[in-house]
Amino acid sequence: xxxxxxxxxxxxxxxxxxxxxxxxxxxxxxxxxxxxxxxxxxxxxxxxxxxxxxxxxxxxxxxxxxxxxxxxxxxxxxxxxxxxxxxxxxxxxxxxxxxxxxxxxxxxxxxxx
Amino acid sequence: xxxxxxxxxxxxxxxxxxxxxxxxxxxxxxxxxxxxxxxxxxxxxxxxxxxxxxxxxxxxxxxxxxxxxxxxxxxxxxxxxxxxxxxxxxxxxxxxxxxxxxxxxxxxxxxxxx
Numbered sequence: 048x049x050x051x052x053x054x055x056x057x058x059x060x061x062x063x064x065x066x067x068x069x070x071x072x073x074x075x076x077x078x079x080x081x082x083x084x085x086x087x088x089x090x091x092x093x094x095x096x097x098x099x100x101x102x103x104x105x106x107x108x109x110x111x112x113x114x115x116x117x118x119x120x121x122x123x124x125x126x127x128x129x130x131x132x133x134x135x136x137x138x139x140x141x142x143x144x145x146x147x148x149x150x151x152x153x154x155x156x157x158x159x160x
Numbered sequence: 161x162x163x164x165x166x167x168x169x170x171x172x173x174x175x176x177x178x179x180x181x182x183x184x185x186x187x188x189x190x191x192x193x194x195x196x197x198x199x200x201x202x203x204x205x206x207x208x209x210x211x212x213x214x215x216x217x218x219x220x221x222x223x224x225x226x227x228x229x230x231x232x233x234x235x236x237x238x239x240x241x242x243x244x245x246x247x248x249x250x251x252x253x254x255x256x257x258x259x260x261x262x263x264x265x266x267x268x269x270x271x272x273x274x
Binding site: 049051089090092095103105137139144148149151152153154 | 196203205206209261263266
């Protein structure tokens, strides 16, 4: 158990819908990272927050957004969902900015029908 | 731009045999390199990391990796495979530039044959 929690574990929705994925980092960790894992694209970095502020952006679509709240939990919002958005979404956390070890949550499996 | 290439999306070894998973990196500056493991239905877990100290790095579960600058490689090895090693393994590099982030390889799925 990494100490990072993600909810929900599974999510099934339809195209065009909007969903919110939630992540609680390890106690004391200030950085939160979101990743998308799919069969064709592999593990892709989406976005990072540090202590409430956006710190780095990766391959995140404009239909996706995220935020980190004062209690350090984070939410990833996916809107206008397409079939291709079906993937595993991982949250990871670390104590500082881009620490040399990130702790990954168990992931949320999103299925868009 | 920094990147990692993992050779072989699937590798099969017999139980008790040597495990060798290959990773080559591309970096214009001295890199930080990592191996992560993902067991079925779980998130990624750090196996080991190279951060410019000793070139031979020992990790958890008997795995080790050697940083070879001349070959731009960071291959992962384990002398004797165990059934519990069946998982997906990711090599990653930290970019260490203005756009600091960790870039993961495509992953290698390790199958252990009885």
